[in-house]
Amino acid sequence: xxxxxxxxxxxxxxxxxxxxxxxxxxxxxxxxxxxxxxxxxxxxxxxxxxxxxxxxxxxxxxxxxxxxxxxxxxxxxxxxxxxxxxxxxxxxxxxxxxxxxxxxxxxxxxxxx
Amino acid sequence: xxxxxxxxxxxxxxxxxxxxxxxxxxxxxxxxxxxxxxxxxxxxxxxxxxxxxxxxxxxxxxxxxxxxxxxxxxxxxxxxxxxxxxxxxxxxxxxxxxxxxxxxxxxxxxxxxxxxx
Numbered sequence: 001x002x003x004x005x006x007x008x009x010x011x012x013x014x015x016x017x018x019x020x021x022x023x024x025x026x027x028x029x030x031x032x033x034x035x036x037x038x039x040x041x042x043x044x045x046x047x048x049x050x051x052x053x054x055x056x057x058x059x060x061x062x063x064x065x066x067x068x069x070x071x072x073x074x075x076x077x078x079x080x081x082x083x084x085x086x087x088x089x090x091x092x093x094x095x096x097x098x099x100x101x102x103x104x105x106x107x108x109x110x111x112x113x
Numbered sequence: 114x115x116x117x118x119x120x121x122x123x124x125x126x127x128x129x130x131x132x133x134x135x136x137x138x139x140x141x142x143x144x145x146x147x148x149x150x151x152x153x154x155x156x157x158x159x160x161x162x163x164x165x166x167x168x169x170x171x172x173x174x175x176x177x178x179x180x181x182x183x184x185x186x187x188x189x190x191x192x193x194x195x196x197x198x199x200x201x202x203x204x205x206x207x208x209x210x211x212x213x214x215x216x217x218x219x220x221x222x223x224x225x226x227x228x229x230x
Contacts, residue, residue: 028116031216033217035218035219041222042117042119042222043220045217050215050216058217088156094161101148101163102160104158106155106157107156
């Protein structure tokens with residue numbers, strides 16, 4: 001009954017450091033995506049995947065990298081952290097049917113100093 | 114590209130009363146889905162209700178109901194008998210029903226609802 005699991009829940013990085021936010025789902029969902037949430041901005045799509053081996057850019061992809069080697073996992077990599085990447089990050093997954101609900105992880109609060 | 118607009122950043126309601134949250138969207142598509150998500154202080158995103166654009170009947174889920182006006186591109190959420198646990202951020206979201214668009218949600222900026230005892 002895990003759903004979508006994100007790790008870590010909190011992280012502080014120094015400018016220029018790299019890190020990977022982990023996301024795993026156990027519902028056999030085809031679609032997975034990463035969003036960032038900033039005050040007054042709602043959730044904006046960073047990258048998404050429609051299946052293993054297939055990824056594409058969303059609205060705000062710069063500075064982030066993704067891969068999808070398995071159905072279950074969809075990590076988000078920050079290549080060289082910048083203060084502008086301070087945000088709350090959400091991973092979501094869903095079935096490929098149009099009306100299916102997106103399930104979200106609990107989010108990662110990232111601070112870049 | 115589709116856009117979702119929530120024009121009221123904050124609202125408050127007295128416990129047990131009714132409140133309506135507004136949402137408008139812009140799209141050239143005829144088939145799509147609309148959602149309301151709730152985000153309490155725990156940060157968890159929780160689906161409140163969904164509406165298929167091809168259905169004329171408004172969706173309801175217990176105390177939550179929507180007023181879907183397709184021609185006006187309006188999708189408001191009504192919360193009846195408001196409870197303290199309804200206090201949260203509420204996000205309106207759009208999902209295309211077309212290939213090449215259905216894999217992502219487009220969100221509004223959100224609205225903070227306060228429930229006063």
